[in-house]
Amino acid sequence: MASLDIATRELENPIDLAEYLFRRLHEVGIRAVHGVPGDYNLAALDYLPKCGLDWVGNCNELNAGYAADGYARVNGMGALITTFGVGELSALNAIAGAYSEFVPIVHIVGQPTTKSQKDGMLLHHTLGNGDFNVFTKMSEGISCYVAQLNDPHYAATYIDSAIRECWIRSRPVYVTLPTDMIYAKVNGDRLKTPIDLSPPENDPEKEKYVVDVVLKYLQGAKNPVILVDACAIRHRALEEVRDLVEASGLPTFVAPMGKGAVNETHKNFGGVYAGSGSNTGVREVVESSDLILSIGAIKSDFNTAGFTYRIGQLNTIDFHSNFVRVRYSEYPDINMKGVLRKVVQKMGKLNVTPTPQITNKLPAEEQSSSNQAITHSWLWPIVGQWLKENDVVITETGTANFGIWDTRFPANVTAISQVLWGSIGYSMGSCQGAALAAKEQNNRRTILFIGDGSIQLTVQELSTILRNKLSPIVFVICNEGYTIERYIHGWEAPYNDIQPWEFANLPKVFGADAGYKGYRIKTRDELQKLFADQDFCTADALRLVELYMPRDDAPAGLKSTAEAAAARNA
Known part of the structure; x- marks a missing residue:
């Protein structure tokens, strides 16, 4: 404790680590935290009200994980607190689903003290073998970032990095909070600088080249269409998609996971494309197109009606959060947001074909x-x-x-x-x-x-x-x-x-x-x-x-x- 006291005296504005963590969650728009109380997280929960966060209190951890997922899809990001071992494992199915579907959740796990872990104590909620990292290892494969808050010198940096990665990559992150670290002091002045949530900028020269390649095929296409899927939503490219739809006038369709990504009252909206499960008239238009601008695709079995897509890569340009694929040429480390924005700005005249009219009229x-x-x-x-x-x-x-x-x-x-x-x-x-x-x-x-x-x-x-x-x-x-x-x-x-x-x-x-x-x-x-x-x-x-x-x-x-x-x- 002496070294911690010395470190605390060196801080101009020391605050408790738990408060720092929760104030950062509030900063990025989270107002409610889901979860189930447990003895390794109870003291941390006391900090929620003073940080402007409501405690939801779910019936079990699995449901809490599902709820944090639903909250994140509407709010932009969600948070979940569970207790060590028994609590976090009950939530893993929900966290795996969020990882699979690109949903950003900060999963905070209350743990035994750092000393208890170091000494390998035979504590409840453990496997009884002194291994306190086994559950962290289970979560590593379904988290895009792991922050173990075991040292107050690095804890604030780890928290900021975890939240940034959660937002940028739109996937769950795993944060451990030992009970003795709840009260550890960190530099509160860091809170004066918001976490940078902006995605990495595309290399300008590379982006210009990719945009020119896209425009070459788009302007030469006879009947291009737009197909929007889930990752356009998850990676926050809907503004760019909206502008593309509006500026191009092209027939626009969504995959099942992309429902809601496009204003379905827009004159360009043509319905759901899901291979053989498509809305009436949609399959013919999409599959006869000589160029499909596929934005944020997740071509899973249920999203394609059993892999019944009949669209070839030779006629497709794929836009994703970390690469663009033009026909069979792939350009890594390019974010679709910047490319789509430039495509809209430089689009020029396109060949536009009629859009199928989808209504809620009964068959x-x-x-x-x-x-x-x-x-x-x-x-x-x-x-x-x-x-x-x-x-x-x-x-x-x-x-x-x-x-x-x-x-x-x-x-x-x-x-x-x-x-x-x-x-x-x-x-x-x-x-x-x-x-x-x-x-x-x-x-x-x-x-x-x-x-x-x-x-x-x-x-x-x-x-x-x-x-x-x-x-x-x-x-x-x-x-x-x-x-x-x-x-x-x-x-x-x-x-x-x-x-x-x-x-x-x-x-x-x-x-x-x-x-x-x-x-x-x-x-x-x-x-x-x-x-x-x-x-x-x-x-x-x-x-x-x-x-x-x-x-x-x-x-x-x-x-x-x-x-x-x-x-x-x-």
């Missing part, structure tokens, strides 16, 4: 149908007619995620789904975090579509929603189990069945007050009436709808993707 067979069953082909255009500008729309991986492809959004909708990682139950936890961030942004509506099987994994977050006085609208699709898995394998197998729950009554079990309302909707007329109810549409408390759909019905995109998955699995 012809549904317009004339007297069927009262709520089918997917009827539901998702109707949802599009009901949504409002600025809504946050969350869909679980399953029928909802594939169905939303057929919904044309109003302007400025944020779409959240976990298409690549696809962890069942993700969307319920994510809904809590997203709803909290939406409340911070003047109470944007948060709407969740989740299956009756998926919600059973993470339903406890309805309790956290109530505790934090959030008001999402939750639709539980009741179709008797795991529909997406039935389509992949085991149509009548008991492992795809679930115990039916009375979902609308669950919030009452979790302590919902008189402001809560639950609904049981089984017909189209009932749903239309509900959508016309202003109390339902603008409620300031949780609304939960049991939405009954046929067991065997599914969106076309899910059917084709599941068929491809089944073939690969075999």
